[in-house]
Amino acid sequence: MSRMHVDGYLIDRNGADKMNDKKLASEILELVGTKRNIQGVTHCMTRLRFNLKDDTQAETDKIKELEGVMGVATSGGQYQIIIGTNVSQVYLEVESILADSVTPKEPETSQASAVEEGNLFNRFFKLISGIIFPVMGVMTATGILKGVLAGLTSFNVIGTDSGIYSILYSFADGFFYFMPIILGFSAANKLKSNPYIGATIGAALVYPGIVTLYNDGVDLTFFKVPVVLTSYGNSVFPVIAGVMLAAWLEKKLEPKIPAAIKLFTVPLLTLLITVPLTFLVLGPLMTVISDVLATGTQSIYNFSPILTGIILGAFWQLVVIFGLHYAFIPILINNIATLGEDPINAILNVTVFALAGAAIGFALKQKDQKKRALGFSTGITGLFGVTEPIIYGIAIPYKKPFIAAFIGGGLAGAITAGMGARMYGFGGNALFAAPLFINPKGMDVSFTAYLIASLVAFVVPLVISYVITKADDTI
Structure with a gap:
């Protein structure tokens, strides 16, 4: 994936020259092996999630080079194409093309059947x-x-x-x-x-x-x-x-x-x-x-709350990279349903602020207008809870902002856990998570911890990213 593709996509989505979603959807479908190779497709906030009969038929290198594609991940039995916040529009085009296309029926191969079944974890x-x-x-x-x-x-x-x-x-x-x-x-x-x-x-x-x-x-x-x-x-x-x-x-x-x-x-x-x-x-x-x-x-949390806060606060976004974070959602929801509160998701929330701060710190240091716009646009998106544009547009390509996010997230995670913060509901991230830290029985330390930890998670990576990033950084 070249920088031009990533930068061009993010700028174009916010400018007058928006790319053709239908064209991108058509190119993706062709490169994943056409309708013959697709068992199903869904999407999350930033990814198209394909269930393919045979992942090896997908031309991953070519898909990564498509303008509008931010990356590809294969995990949990799914072939995931990272699009960004425009994924829902691309998904609709994918669905439309699949509905209009007609594929001759062909016998299932043993390989395809094996891929469909997958291991127990993939099916779960x-x-x-x-x-x-x-x-x-x-x-x-x-x-x-x-x-x-x-x-x-x-x-x-x-x-x-x-x-x-x-x-x-x-x-x-x-x-x-x-x-x-x-x-x-x-x-x-x-x-x-x-x-x-x-x-x-x-x-x-x-x-x-x-x-x-x-x-x-x-x-x-x-x-x-x-x-x-x-x-x-x-x-x-x-x-x-x-x-x-x-x-x-x-x-x-x-x-x-x-x-x-x-x-x-x-x-x-x-x-x-x-x-x-x-x-x-x-x-x-x-x-x-x-x-x-x-x-x-x-x-696990009680064994060492602060250590848990450091580890999850620093490295949770690595789980997001592999697309496995949705497998944890039922557990987080179950914590709320069973206990009425959840300290784990309270920690995970700081990782979003950390990436947003790292992206904006990167933007402030850059002289190139495209890179500045990339940093500010993805950073603001991160403040509203969507981190993958930051991960694939800045953190992975330029690396240093990711290091800054690890440090700030780990520190803020330790603060969150050390203060005993809890989330009392399941919902949004970053700024939208604020109401979820309010105890229905009355305001307690959780909301105070949210304010302090969020500020630390945002400011520390911003400063570190600004300091360690070069004004003319290249991928």
């Missing part, structure tokens, strides 16, 4: 990414709003009994409470099964009658088998496990049910089997696993 990563990412936008929005409402009530701007609070909190908190329904729908979509069956499984888990029985401590049995009731509101893993079972059952039942009654019989049988098994086995099992993940994460 694809599943989790495919379930979580479609709901991330709304999850972020509602998480931020919950934090804002907590702040407004903490400063007595509005009361919890006001109409404004009640209406806004209904969907801000409602998303998380009814998350099993939303994730059930999303999981079924990902598994190519009936999404309304998935949503119904989630609805059963948070049905008010069941919640009342749990709150009242009722001993419930199902055909004399004891039911271990628990609270499934805000939960992640129980509904996913239930939908996985339902999807398998649905595919087994479909060909065996007469067409005349298939419409209602398949959902009926699927739910009659899945919902009781979810309450009896899968739900309690997944709840135990959720508790183990949450307490395990907390135990």
Whole structure:
């Protein structure tokens, strides 16, 4: 990837000469092996994520040279092409081209089948990414709003009994409470099964009658088998496990049910089997696993909070480079759902400020106008939570800003952990994360730690990057 390609892309996206998204999408599809080699494609905030039958068919070196492509990563069973903040527009063009194209059916080769299956980690990563990412936008929005409402009530701007609070909190908190329904729908979509069956499984888990029985401590049995009731509101893993079972059952039942009654019989049988098994086995099992993940994460943190802060604060963005950060999202969400707070994500937030500061420090030192514009534009983007344009446009090519971000992020991570900061919701990063550091029970040290650590994370890399970067640095 040449500097001209990276610089040209970032400048063009903000100027009059925007590149042709359709042309880029067409070039990418041709170089990944055309529709014949594509099993599926999704996108995150900055990357096109392809599931390819055979990664070796993709012409990676040529893809990296395309104007508008910032890099390529292969991890978690996905072939990831880094586009930047314009990825959603390019994705729409990709989808349009794929929908319009017709590929002759060809027999699967053993190699393609092997790639499709992949190892257990790759399949798990694809599943989790495919379930979580479609709901991330709304999850972020509602998480931020919950934090804002907590702040407004903490400063007595509005009361919890006001109409404004009640209406806004209904969907801000409602998303998380009814998350099993939303994730059930999303999981079924990902598994190519009936999404309304998935949503119904989630609805059963948070049905008010069941919640009342749990709150009242009722001993419930199902055909004399004891039911271990628990609270499934805000939960992640129980509904996913239930939908996985339902999807398998649905595919087994479909060909065996007469067409005349298939419409209602398949959902009926699927739910009659899945919902009781979810309450009896899968739900309690997944709840135990959720508790183990949450307490395990907390135990690692408690072993040495400051050391954890230094390591994660300095090097978390390396995980982002390999595109594996989405695999951690369910764990971070689970921490919030299980514990009501999360110290790990509080640390990770400083890494975004660190990269933003490093980019702006780089920009201030440069004489070349293109490089200055690159640094300022990506730095500002970083302040709003998107770091990959910085990583692939500045940190990796020029290296020294990345070193500055490691130092500042590690220091700020230690401060965050040392002060005992927590995030009380899951949502945005950097500036948008501020409301998530507000304790719903009242303002505490977490918000103060956010302010101090964020300032350190931004200023220290900015200064270091400015000092160690040359005015005429080249790649």
